[in-house]
Amino acid sequence: MTWLSLILVFGTLAVVGVGVAAEVPDPRLGAGEIIYGRVPWLLLGVLWVGVTLAAVALFRGRRLPELGVLLLEIAPVAYVTWYVLVGSAVPPHTLTVDVGDAFPGYALVDQDGARREVASGERRAPALYIFYRGGW
Amino acid sequence: MSVHSPEASRRVKERLKSRFTFLADPEGTLLDGLGIRHRAGRNDGADIAYPTAVLVDGRGVVRWVFQGQTYRERARPEDIFAAIEALPEGS
Incomplete structure (x- = not known):
């Protein structure tokens, strides 16, 4: 049971961790689980089942290795749980344009330094603006 | 659209072989136009988009x-x- 617990917790963390690092776009394995899932319940469920198994093993065995495994698992699982439930929430804010409103005009430069300017309400090719949240 | 410099965006565009346009808005002017400026939201204390x-x-x-x-x-x-x-x- 202790081995199963270790495999569930650290195996899952390894798969998701490698998936995030490698930008695997699979919702179950990597970045998608963290990026798209508002709360990745499957991930949390597997991790906490693993921790529960470690706790049961300790209750049954009451030996030092079982205690060590439980302590080893509880910190990363608690951190991941905090991160997805609380730590990654953005402060409340209100988008000031709604569907049907005019998109604001702008005068910016692109990646080559070329000026890109559009006035509010000006005709243009339809465009999707993705505001990147992160560092590159 | 990001708050990064055009140079940083060009490197990312080339790395990803992306055909998208990467607009640079280091001052966050368009973020203010939309109400999506997250003040000091980045790890280094800079502003960033929600x-x-x-x-x-x-x-x-x-x-x-x-x-x-x-x-x-x-x-x-x-x-x-x-x-x-x-x-x-x-x-």
């Missing part, structure tokens, strides 16, 4: 928006494509 996506039609009218409730979230590709498909004819 995760947002906006689809604008050919008349400059907003047709679809996505707002993440956490900074992990991004708009799902299938939602974006559905919004594009739903654009009025000729827009």
Whole structure:
């Protein structure tokens, strides 16, 4: 049971961790689980089942290795749980344009330094603006 | 669209072999126009955007928006494509 617990917790963390690092776009394995899932319940469920198994093993065995495994698992699982439930929430804010409103005009430069300017309400090719949240 | 410099964006565009335009908004002027400036939201204390996506039609009218409730979230590709498909004819 202790081995199963270790495999569930650290195996899952390894798969998701490698998936995030490698930008695997699979919702179950990597970045998608963290990026798209508002709360990745499957991930949390597997991790906490693993921790529960470690706790049961300790209750049954009451030996030092079982205690060590439980302590080893509880910190990363608690951190991941905090991160997805609380730590990654953005402060409340209100988008000031709604569907049907005019998109604001702008005068910016692109990646080559070329000026890109559009006035509010000006005709243009339809465009999707993705505001990147992160560092590159 | 990001708050990074054009040079940083060009490197990312080349690395990803992306055909998208990467607009640089280091001052966050458009973030203010949309109310999505997260002050001191970056680890280094700089301002950054709240995760947002906006689809604008050919008349400059907003047709679809996505707002993440956490900074992990991004708009799902299938939602974006559905919004594009739903654009009025000729827009």
